[in-house]
Amino acid sequence: MRTMTRALAVALFLVAAAPGVHAQPSTNIDDYVLFADDLLKLSAVLVPCGNIGVNAPTGLLRETNGITVADDCVANTARMDGLGTCGELFANLTVNATQTPTEFTPPVLVGNIATNCGFPGSFPSCDLSQPVVVDAGDILSLPPGTYGDLTVKGGYDEFFLPNPGILQLQGGSYTFCDVKVSRFGEIRGLAPVTLYVEGKLKMQASNFVGPDAGAVADDVVVYVNGTRVRYSRASQVIAKVCAPQAYCGLLDGGDHFGAVWCHKVKARDLTFTCTP
Numbered sequence: 040m041r042t043m044t045r046a047l048a049v050a051l052f053l054v055a056a057a058p059g060v061h062a063q064p065s066t067n068i069d070d071y072v073l074f075a076d077d078l079l080k081l082s083a084v085l086v087p088c089g090n091i092g093v094n095a096p097t098g099l100l101r102e103t104n105g106i107t108v109a110d111d112c113v114a115n116t117a118r119m120d121g122l123g124t125c126g127e128l129f130a131n132l133t134v135n136a137t138q139t140p141t142e143f144t145p146p147v148l149v150g151n152i153a154t155n156c157g158f159p160g161s162f163p164s165c166d167l168s169q170p171v172v173v174d175a176g177d178i179l180s181l182p183p184g185t186y187g188d189l190t191v192k193g194g195y196d197e198f199f200l201p202n203p204g205i206l207q208l209q210g211g212s213y214t215f216c217d218v219k220v221s222r223f224g225e226i227r228g229l230a231p232v233t234l235y236v237e238g239k240l241k242m243q244a245s246n247f248v249g250p251d252a253g254a255v256a257d258d259v260v261v262y263v264n265g266t267r268v269r270y271s272r273a274s275q276v277i278a279k280v281c282a283p284q285a286y287c288g289l290l291d292g293g294d295h296f297g298a299v300w301c302h303k304v305k306a307r308d309l310t311f312t313c314t315p
Contacts, residue, residue, distance in 0.1 A: 064092065071089065074299070078093065081306050082306070083103075083104040085106070087107075088109060098114050119135045156279075167216055173190070175194050177205070180207040184213065186213065191226060192224060213234050227249070239266070239269075256313075257279065294310050
């Protein structure tokens with residue numbers, strides 16, 4: 040009996056120590072800071088905290104100009120440039136990978152992006168008769184409610200200094216049609232907020248969108264029902280953004296915290312991490 044017990048212990052040790060035995064990628068969408076259903080295209084992106092991934096069995100991770108991901112990179116197919124690195128690479132087909140991939144069975148999630156991010160089954164309707172405009176240099180404090188198009192303006196003052204319009208969200212649930220944040224414009228959540236954007240979400244250069252000082256990305260959750268989300272150059276977004284039907288473009292120089300979960304994601308020359 041003792042011999043059998045020792046033999047079983049040795050066998051279990053050998054299985055545990057065998058090369059190539061790895062855990063599978065996380066199925067929790069909250070572990071992914073950049074996640075796409077179909078295509079994740081990255082160039083010169085730094086992810087010091089959090090996973091990146093592509094959900095679909097036909098999904099593609101396309102990497103150029105070197106990316107650095109401290110945690111996991113997950114996609115059925117990973118086409119890389121021979122420079123990018125991940126904490127661990129989960130992939131079934133690879134081109135120019137710098138590390139040995141671990142195979143897994145896609146899709147990553149049980150269900151789709153929408154069901155995993157809490158996207159509403161019946162998206163709330165906006166009210167085009169209730170537009171909200173914040174002019175450059177103004178501060179507007181807005182209670183929760185249903186509104187039309189949101190425009191937050193900004194630019195330079197007479198001394199050529201940044202002159203942002205600032206929208207302060209008092210907290211709670213907000214519904215808008217299209218959202219446009221102009222250069223230097225700011226949207227600040229004074230308390231935890233949920234934004235429902237029925238149309239497009241477009242941010243121009245050097246914006247800020249997120250919680251007011253001292254809060255975290257979980258305090259601002261944005262659901263986009265439209266087909267376009269755009270982060271522009273040198274912007275900062277501290278939020279979780281879920282847009283299951285959208286093409287999401289994140290441009291140069293941004294420093295972002297939280298998550299972006301979209302049908303397709305393209306990001307270049309920026310840092311994205313899971314905590315501010």
